[in-house]
Amino acid sequence: SKLIQASYDEMLFNDVDAICAMAWKSINGTTNIKGILEKIGLEETISIPGYWNLMVESPEGHHCPDCKEPPCRCSGVFYVKYL
Numbered sequence: 001s002k003l004i005q006a007s008y009d010e011m012l013f014n015d016v017d018a019i020c021a022m023a024w025k026s027i028n029g030t031t032n033i034k035g036i037l038e039k040i041g042l043e044e045t046i047s048i049p050g051y052w053n054l055m056v057e058s059p060e061g062h063h064c065p066d067c068k069e070p071p072c073r074c075s076g077v078f079y080v081k082y083l
Contacts, residue, residue, distance in 0.1 A: 001036050001039075004033075004036050004037070004040065005040065008040045011083075012083070015083075016083060017082065017083060018080055018081065018082045018083065019040075019080065019081045019083070020042075020078065020079065021033070021037055021078075021080075022076055022077070022078055022079075023037065023076070023077045023078075023079060024052070024074060024075075024076065024077070025047060025076075025077045026066045026074050027066055027067060027073045027074050028066070031044075031077055034077075037079045040081070042079040042080060042081040043079060043081065044077055044078070044079055045078050045079065045080050046077070047075045047076070047077045047078075048075055048076045048077075048078070049073070049074075049075045050071065050072065050073065050074075050075070051074075051075055051076025052064065052072045052076060053071045053072055058070070
């Protein structure tokens, strides 16, 4: 959380227009860094089921610890805050 806060402060200092982050939502609905991102004001804008399968060069998909077998059924979650 200190790294996120320091990054956030740096972006504010540099007058950025928007802050974006990608998070991982498991098949049970838990988003890994939701609390940290929402604490600094980012909001979930879109959830992309199967997103992590697109990020690997494997015909069977991402090997996820929650899904046990590929393809991964978890989602990528995009967060944003406009300044």
